[in-house]
Amino acid sequence: MATQHHNALTRVLAELPGPLPTFGVIHIAIPHTSRFTIVGNHLAQHAELSLVAIGIGVHIQSLPVGSLVGIKALTARFAEGEMRIAAALRELEAHGYLRRAHVRLANGRMATRTVFCNQPGALERAGRVVVAPKVPPAVPEEAPAVPEEPPAVPEEAPAPPPAPEPDPVPESHPPVRVPPRTAPKPPRRPLPQPRELTPELRQTASAILADLRNHAEELVLSEADVEELVPGVAAWLEREVRPDAIRHALTTDLPKPPKYPAKIVRHRLTVLLPPPLPGAEELAPAARRPLVIPLQNCDGCDRAFRSREPGHCRGCRSDLAAAAA
Structure with a gap:
């Protein structure tokens, strides 16, 4: 079977026009007649999206309307963990491919609308949402290629009948706007700093950072990276976090492969910083005040x-009792 496939591949390569390149990929493009999705190169070759985000974006674009594309559903479908899938969805949302908005249905309940746009730039220019049914058409071999954009619907055309659940978005609902790429990004949170960077803290923090590659081969940091990140690790050590706990927080569930190891370490040192340990005063229960009985004059x-009420002392009460008897 392997020999048959090899011979077929050799024949196809021999029929390709022009000389074949000496290196790099060679495409054998066989037209699809069913079960295919048109994906723009702006997504497949995106310069700022990770490979996981591009793959999830292509997967979501291929699904029919109504499919579940949340973190739990994608984690059950793919081998990547929840953290990597959640980060990929945030990437797609930041670049306008994915939009999640809360809307009120006709029955009064709130629902989350997840909208995937195959061309965020075109959506931004149009200023409106174009929703097309995701139904794979049965295209014969001689039929023309399916266009990427559905034809514009005239304003006087009647609206399609609403589905029973979920209800369509009312016309009065504001259109989904994609933030421009030139919008200012929120400032980056500063790296944690210790109260005092002692020589002992500096030495231990440098050793932890330099040793990360022995526990995660992807985290190879330069000397400049280690020097920059030392205060962040020192802040963890100052809060009495053990070195093995710091190492576990920095090396668990890493993206494959990480583009910027130093940025990943900096981000985790910042967002995962634990609070200081409470002191003995905060952990000790409130001491009960001793019961003090006031002094009275007989x-x-x-x-x-000592008595809560004024009156006679014990001796006078005994004398009064004897006299009454």
Whole structure:
């Protein structure tokens, strides 16, 4: 079977026009007649999206309307963990491919609308959402290629009947706007700093950072990276976090492969910083105050005795009891 496939591949390569390149990929493009999705190169070759985000974006674009594309659903479908899938969805949302908005249905309940746009730039220019049914058409071999954009619907055309659930978005609902790429990004949170960067803290923090590659081969940091990140690790050590706990927080569930190891370490040192340990005063229960009985002056002998109510001391009460008997 392997020999048959090799011979077929050799024949196809021999029929390709022009000389074949000496290196790089060679495309054998066989037209699809069913079960295919048109994906723009702006997504497949995006310069700022990770490979996981591009793959999830292509996967979501190929699904029919109504498919579940949340973190739980994608984690059950793919081998990547929840953290990597959640980060990929945030990437797609930041670049306008994915939009999640809360809307109120006709029955009064709130629902989350997940919208995937195959061309965020065109959506931004149009200023409106174009929703096309994701139904794979049965295209014969001689039929023309399916256009990327559906034809514009005239304003006087009647609206399609609404589906029973979920209800369509009312016309009065504002259109989804994609933020421009030139919008200012929120400032980056500063790296944690210790109260005092002692020589002992600096030495231990440098050793932890330099040793990361022995536990995660992707985290190879330069000397400049280690010097920059030392205060962040020192802040963890100052809060009495053990070195093995720091190492676990920095090396667990890493993206494959990480583009910028130093940025990943900096981000985790910043967002995962634990609070300081509480002191003995905060952990100790409130001490109970001792019960103090006030002093009273005896009405008979004027001696001091302890009692909640004024009256006679024990001796005078005994004398009064004997006299009454």
